[in-house]
Amino acid sequence: MPAWSATVLGYPRIGPRREAKKALEALWAGQADVAATERALAAVRARTVRRLNELGLRAHDASIPSASSAYDHVLDAAIALGAVPARFADVVGEDGRVDLAGLSTIARGRGADAPLEMTKWFDTNYHYLVPEVGPDTAFRFADDRGVREFSEALADGFLTRPVLVGPVTFLLLSKAAAGSPDGFAPIERLDDLLPVYAELLAAYAAAGAAWVQLDEPALVSDSATAGVDGLAELVRSAYGALTAAPGRPRLLVAAPYGDLGELLEPLASTAVEGLALDLVRGAAPRRAPRGLAGKTLVAGVVDGHNVWRTDLGAALALLQELQPLAGTVVTSTSTSLLHVPHDVADETGLDPGLRGWLAFADQKVDEVVLLGRALREPGAHAGAIAAGSAARADRLGAPGAVRPEVRARLAALGPQALQRSDYAVRRAAQESALGLPLLPTTTIGSFPQTAEIRAARAARTAGRLSQEQYEEFLRAEVDRVIALQEELGLDVLVHGEPERNDMVQYFAENLDGFAVTRHGWVQSYGSRCVRPPILWGDVSRPAPITVPWSAHAASRTTRPVKGMLTGPVTILAWSFVRDDQPLGDTARQVALALRDEVADLEAAGIGIVQVDEPALRELLPLRRADQPAYLEWSVAAFRLATAGAADATQVHTHLCYSEFGEVIDAIDGLDADVTSIEAARSRMEVLPDIARAGFARGIGPGVHDIHSPRVPSREEVTELLRLAVSSVPARQVWVNPDCGLKTRGYAETVPALRHLVAAAGQVRAELAAAPVPAL
Structure with a gap:
């Protein structure tokens, strides 16, 4: 079981002053070469790890996620798994790796070669690149960029937790490659993909990873899973196979953006060591499904999707209710923090009262760390917990939160206000x-x-x-x-x-x-x-x-x-x-x-x-x-x-x-x-x-x-x-x-x-x- 009491599922990866954006755009403009761009991105990653450690996540227990990406995490997974479309085969090196120039070509296209399709990541304003998978896609562990980034942090003194798109979500979000037979669905290739994931996990373990986080948000989406028969058994079988693979690290399966519903029990019944649940958008389990009692439950009680301070009193009460259900309860954000800005402290131009209502990424890390301590030290942090709850009450009662004239005008509108000829x-x-x-x-x-x-x-x-x-x-x-x-x-x-x-x-x-x-x-x-x-x-x-x-x-x-x-x-x-x-x-x-x-x-x-x-x-x-x-x-x-x-x-x-x-x-x-x-x-x-x-x-x-x-x-x-x-x-x-x-x-x-x-x-x-x- 992990020693940590708090974690987050991810962190902003652009840099507090958009250093990653500027590095990529310098590469595209011909103002920097690949090596210089790699150094700039490595500096952003190193800053992220150090900052999370400063905020209270520990250096040696895998509570700090390694969730960076130069462009898009789904594209990263496609490249790592060898799912590069044939039109871009020339950007893959002899060693299977794709450098930043090649990655940019796949993402942005060139000449007559169209880039990967782009669409929204669940119900967020983040766009991901859609992998193309066909019956003949030759999956293989092709690119070890993620392993190298994990090793980079380890060499700097930080044992992080690598974060990958899970195999079920990867295939459910993929589209059938051109030339696929009518009716083909990429999820049909799951059995072919799992051995490659096992190989990738083993590579992380060999590099020293104690835990790997596999994100499976497709499991909370009816749209993503539409048309998949026997989904519960598919999930049980997939994670049964991964947990049986030799030489693997411990697995944390995360299901952000909603409620797992009927899929909680199949996942909990496998030998995965941890489950991360979104308890902001999803419901907390009121009874322990089979298998959860011996696992780590990463409880997403801090909203990773919005910027308001958490009602810490209510969150702590929920965490306390969950403690009897699992082996260990770890406080976390509901989603990755890539959806929120870095730090409220940067916003000196905001009204101080408004600023006091807000929690950006750094403040949310503060919140999960505080809740983790409060859960293990009952009563020791009562003042800070009460202050967090008071911020919400102050916001709701602020002048301007309710404008009677606006509400009266809306109330006076009839059905005709919605009709044209x-x-x-x-x-x-x-x-x-x-x-x-x-x-x-x-x-x-x-x-x-x-x-x-x-x-x-x-x-x-x-x-x-x-x-x-x-x-x-x-x-x-x-x-x-x-x-x-x-x-x-x-x-x-x-x-x-x-x-x-x-x-x-x-x-x-x-x-x-x-x-x-x-x-x-x-x-x-x-x-x-x-x-x-x-x-x-x-x-x-x-x-x-x-x-x-x-x-x-x-x-x-x-x-x-x-x-x-x-x-x-x-x-x-x-x-x-x-x-x-x-x-x-x-x-x-x-x-x-x-x-x-x-x-x-x-x-x-x-x-x-x-x-x-x-x-x-x-x-x-x-x-x-x-x-x-x-x-x-x-x-x-x-x-x-x-x-x-x-x-x-x-x-x-x-x-x-x-x-x-x-x-x-x-x-x-x-x-x-x-x-x-x-x-x-x-x-x-x-x-x-x-x-x-x-x-x-x-x-x-x-x-x-x-x-x-x-x-x-x-x-x-x-x-x-x-x-x-x-x-x-x-x-x-x-x-x-x-x-x-x-x-x-x-x-x-x-x-x-x-x-x-x-x-x-x-x-x-x-x-x-x-x-x-x-x-």
Whole structure:
């Protein structure tokens, strides 16, 4: 049994000042070689281990997790297991290893070689790369990067606990490789994969690892396990095989993000030495399942997914209830801390009262260490436990947490507030008002955030530019983007969003009830980091937010300009949200503020308004029984934001990087006039779901994957567009990239958009030349 009393399931891996991001991007820009980048990443790892030790996790008992990743932990697993797609076989060295340049190629693509598909990691805003597994994938222990990183920490005096994606989750999250037979599912390869995991575990043990953590979050998700027969026996068999393997370390199987439910007993009945349960999202066992009594129970009572201080009194009481059920109870976070920023102490600009309510990664480590001590020393830490609980009470009673005028306005709304006219009526009004061609072309909203834009924003923050000078710079940038779009031949234009640092933070800065951080960075994917705002109180809009920029753009062109808003569900999903009321209630408050913004855009003459909801699928509960209630309030929030629009106002929405086939009915229920959706990286996999659903309104399946630096050829875009019009009536199809362009450069953006416009013209011509079907 472990000697530790507290641990965490993972820690932010970007570095407190995004050192890992900067190192990777220097490599990609040719400003650093692989060796220099490896040294920079090693420094981030070493800092993490030392910091966790300083915070109270011990150096020699495996309580410190080794959970770093240069880009993505699922990609790391695929490389370690030899599951590198054949198109990237040349990046694998003779020794089986893939260096950082090769890893970047798999993640980001090159030339005609598309990168691995990317999608959301359960119900979080982290994106993982989807492994490709087929019947002939040659699994092998191919790359020992993780073992080398463990040994690196050991040489520095720290016995850490390596963290790997578990074998069941790895296969359940994989997609069938191209050329696989119809009906093939990667989980069918589990028996072939387990010996490779056994070999990998033995390598860790030989290097000195006492424990290895295998993360199995797919086991708490009905979506991930859908269609798998005999799941309980599969889990029992898999972990029976791994625990029977010779020369292995002790195994801690973690199930974050939800409740194991019926799978707790099969896991507990195996010979794994430890189980880590999410007791924030999941329920605590009230009786010991068979086998748990002799194991280590890592109890996730501190929320790894949000930033509020823990009610330590309630958490300690729960830990005490669990003690009779297991051999040892260890205090932990519910999930890895990669979802929260590093340290509240960095946020000196926040109101001190608000700062006192918060716990970022370092404070959460403090909490688990304190709870671990309190569990073993009853009564010794009563003052600190009471202070943690008091912080929550202070937050709930703070001025602004409840705004009676906001709640009264929502209470007065009737069902008509969610209804627009029939789509046929709206479509006729919009066609008359907009006069768009078949296959209209547009972009999703943002244009590249150039170094000049970032420099101007920094100069304004530092006081080197006045507000008037800054706004003059932004207007000139809007003018330039409008002129570029006209020259490219796009049909519906956007202002490019140069004033927005982030699509959620920008709105948070302009709505009451939010606070924003300066250093609160969280990894979204690869080197991409975001600063989620903190939604702590009732939400209202003190003044128009986007209207001046959209109106200025519209004054510079005769073509239609879209007003660009972030939707209520996405604002919630990409913020740290108050936990003292139902999410649906908070979503309605945000939606009401956006409804006012839509009305002001209309009054300014903006005839198209896009309300982005890329996170609609992201927040879908992992258990099927909880999904209908979520879909009801999320759809209602979108409709509350948009249903006040006039018939002639065309309402767009945008969704990206999730498995949307599961929520296609909800997408239809949004009642948007046009829906743009990620589709390029998956080569239009969503189209059959759209066709089966009989989706009757406008649809823009993306034809350019903006999360890769590669520029798609005109032929590639044309082929994707042909796929679209073969599945969906051409009169419904819009032509657009997958997502906003802010992360790309103009050297990539301009040719990609030229190809997009050219492809639309070519397919229009093909449709015009096609024979008219007989009636």
